[in-house]
Amino acid sequence: MEYYGSIEAGGTKFVCAVADEALNIVERVSLPTQFPEATLDQVFDFFDGYKLKSLGVGSFGPIDINQKSSTYGHVTSTPKVGWRNVDFLGALKERYDIPIAWTTDVNAAAYGEMHLGAGKETQNCIYLTVGTGIGGGAVVNGHVLHGFSHPEMGHISVQRYPNDRIESSCPYHDNCLEGLAAGPALEKRTGMKGQQLEPDHEVWTIEAFYIAQALMNYSLTLSPEKIILGGGVMKQTHLLAKVRESLKEQLGDYSTLPRLEEYIVGCDLGDNSGTMGCLLLAKEQKNRMKQTNEVGAEVSNFKN
Ligand code: ADP
Ligand code: ZN
Numbered sequence: 001m002e003y004y005g006s007i008e009a010g011g012t013k014f015v016c017a018v019a020d021e022a023l024n025i026v027e028r029v030s031l032p033t034q035f036p037e038a039t040l041d042q043v044f045d046f047f048d049g050y051k052l053k054s055l056g057v058g059s060f061g062p063i064d065i066n067q068k069s070s071t072y073g074h075v076t077s078t079p080k081v082g083w084r085n086v087d088f089l090g091a092l093k094e095r096y097d098i099p100i101a102w103t104t105d106v107n108a109a110a111y112g113e114m115h116l117g118a119g120k121e122t123q124n125c126i127y128l129t130v131g132t133g134i135g136g137g138a139v140v141n142g143h144v145l146h147g148f149s150h151p152e153m154g155h156i157s158v159q160r161y162p163n164d165r166i167e168s169s170c171p172y173h174d175n176c177l178e179g180l181a182a183g184p185a186l187e188k189r190t191g192m193k194g195q196q197l198e199p200d201h202e203v204w205t206i207e208a209f210y211i212a213q214a215l216m217n218y219s220l221t222l223s224p225e226k227i228i229l230g231g232g233v234m235k236q237t238h239l240l241a242k243v244r245e246s247l248k249e250q251l252g253d254y255s256t257l258p259r260l261e262e263y264i265v266g267c268d269l270g271d272n273s274g275t276m277g278c279l280l281l282a283k284e285q286k287n288r289m290k291q292t293n294e295v296g297a298e299v300s301n302f303k304n
Helices: 036-047 088-095 105-116 177-181 183-190 203-222 238-251 270-292
Strands: 002-009 013-019 025-032 051-059 100-104 125-130 134-140 226-230 264-266
Touching: 002 105, 002 270, 013 036, 013 270, 025 036, 025 270, 036 088, 051 088, 051 105, 051 270, 088 100, 100 105, 100 270, 105 125, 105 134, 105 226, 105 270, 125 203, 134 177, 134 203, 177 183, 177 203, 183 203, 203 226, 203 238, 238 264
Parallel strands: 002 051, 051 100, 125 226, 226 264
Antiparallel strands: 002 013, 013 025, 125 134
C-alpha cells in the first residue's frame, strides 16, 4: 500500500505522519528538533518504513517558497542554531523521488483547518498561532496565499496597551505583535508561564487587546470569512471571549464583522491542524502531477 506523508517541522519538534488515501492517519511520531542532519536521519528512519506517494512539508521559517529563487526550499534567516540556509527541501528530494509540497508550518495549519476543520464551510480564512512566537497564514479562495514570500503576520506593528512598557521579546521590533503578545511576553509581564496564570489574571486583558488589535487589522485588510486561533497560549479557553470583546471595542461602530462567536474561533483539529494540512497538500500535489503528467517535476504552486 502507498501512503501520503506529512512533516510538520517546528523549532522544538518535528511531527511526521503517514496517512491512507482517505487521509486517515496510520502512524504519527514526534521527533525532537536537533541539528539538521540528525533530525533528517530520524525523519528518514520513519518514512523509510513506508512506500510514499507524495509528501507535504510545513516548515518553521522563514523559508524560501519562491520557485524562481535559487534558494527555493531553503530555511533562510532563522535564529534556530544550525538551520540557517539549510536546503531542507533539497535533502528530502534527494532521498525521495516523489512530489513534495512545500510551505510554512502556519500555512499548512491554515490549510488543514480551512478544508478539514473549523473553516470547512469557508473559502477564505486566516489562521493565527500564538505560542513561543506568533505566525499567521491566509487561505484565499481555497488556496494558501503566497506573494514575494509568505506572510509574517506576527510581526505587524501594534499600538501599545496604555502604560505597557515591557521590552519587546522580538529582537527586530520594539512594538510588534509577537514581541508584545507571544508566550515569552506573557512571561516577561508576570514572571510566570502562560499555563501557570489564572483565568482572572489582569494580564489576559492586555493579551486580548493585542490579539484583537491584530485581528482587526487582518479583518480590515483581507476580509476573511473566519479567523481561527491556535497555539499554546490559546489553550486558555477564556481568552477567545476576551479577544472578541476587545475586538468589538476597538472596532467601535466602524464596519460590521460577521457574528463574532462564529468569526473568531478556536481550532477544530487540535494538535493535528498542521499535519492534516500537510497531508492534504501532499495529496493535491500528487493529483496535480497525475493530471499534468509531469512526473519528477515538482510543482508546489497552490494556486493551480
Ligand atoms: P511552539 O510555539 O513552541 O510550537 P506552543 O504553541 O505550545 O509551542 O507555544 C508555547 C508557548 O505557549 C509557551 O510560551 C507556553 O508558555 C505557552 N503555553 C503553553 N500552554 C499554555 C497554556 N495552557 N496557557 C497559556 N500559555 C500556554
Ligand atoms: Zn517582530
